[in-house]
Amino acid sequence: MDAYQQVANKLNELGITFDVVEHPPAFTTEQADSYIEGMEGVRTKSMFLTNRKKTQYYLLIMDDKKRLDMDDFKVQVGADRIRMASLDSLVEKMNLPAGTVSPFGLLNNEEKDIQVYFDKEIINEERMSFHPNTNEKTIFVSTTDLFKFLQDLGYSYQVLEL
Numbered sequence: 001m002d003a004y005q006q007v008a009n010k011l012n013e014l015g016i017t018f019d020v021v022e023h024p025p026a027f028t029t030e031q032a033d034s035y036i037e038g039m040e041g042v043r044t045k046s047m048f049l050t051n052r053k054k055t056q057y058y059l060l061i062m063d064d065k066k067r068l069d070m071d072d073f074k075v076q077v078g079a080d081r082i083r084m085a086s087l088d089s090l091v092e093k094m095n096l097p098a099g100t101v102s103p104f105g106l107l108n109n110e111e112k113d114i115q116v117y118f119d120k121e122i123i124n125e126e127r128m129s130f131h132p133n134t135n136e137k138t139i140f141v142s143t144t145d146l147f148k149f150l151q152d153l154g155y156s157y158q159v160l161e162l
Contacts, residue, residue, distance in 0.1 A: 003096075003133035007104045014152055016145040021138045027099050029064035032131070032138055041127035041140045046101040048090055048114075049073075052081035057093055061103065061128075062119035062162060069162065076160050077117070102130035103146060104139075106153050116150060116157040123159055 004020075011018055023035035029045050036043075045064040050057050056079060062068065074082050090096050093114060094105030106114060122128065125143055132139040141149075150157055 003100075004137055006107055007132040007139070010107060010152075011141070011145075011149065014145075014149060016141060016149060018145075019140040020132065021140075022136065023138065025099075025135045026131070026138075027135065032129075032135070033064065036129060036138050036140075039129070039138075039140060041129045042122050042125040044102075044122065044128050044130055046103065046130065048085045048094070048101045048105075049082050050085040050089055051079055052083070054085075054089060057085065057089070057114040058082065058117060059101070059103065059106070059114050060117045060119075061122070063122050066119065066121070066162070072162065073160070076162075077115070096133060099135045100131045100133055102133065103150060104130060104133050106150070106155060107133075112154055114155075116155050118157055118159050119162045120159050121162070 021036050026032035026035060033043050043064040044061050047060045049060060074080050087098055093109055095108035096105045127140050127142050128146055129138050129140050
């Protein structure tokens, strides 16, 4: 089963409605945004981070126009030496290639060892957009349904003011 179909099947199983836009591969948030102009929903970026020893993993979701203050993030999660996780870690933990990080990658995290964080600025948005484990599609899902998806997978999440 391909990566997108795995996401679609899980959302359908949970009774979650979603819209999907197919497009050429998007390697940046700017490219992705250009393919979904006119669609309602906050444009997100998802960052997969780890500590230096690779003993903690973090999935951070925020507005794609916002820049992350890494020092502030470290303070808020109580860790130091956090950085972007390597491509090897991304494959190992979420079975994803570069450019496709999203909450849907948690479907592949058997260890359930990734901490999920949302920027407070976006959690009250009605809908969010993500790559559904492929950068050739963008999926729009209601924020409440996204939280339902996370809960079904066994994940809690924290909200940070970034």
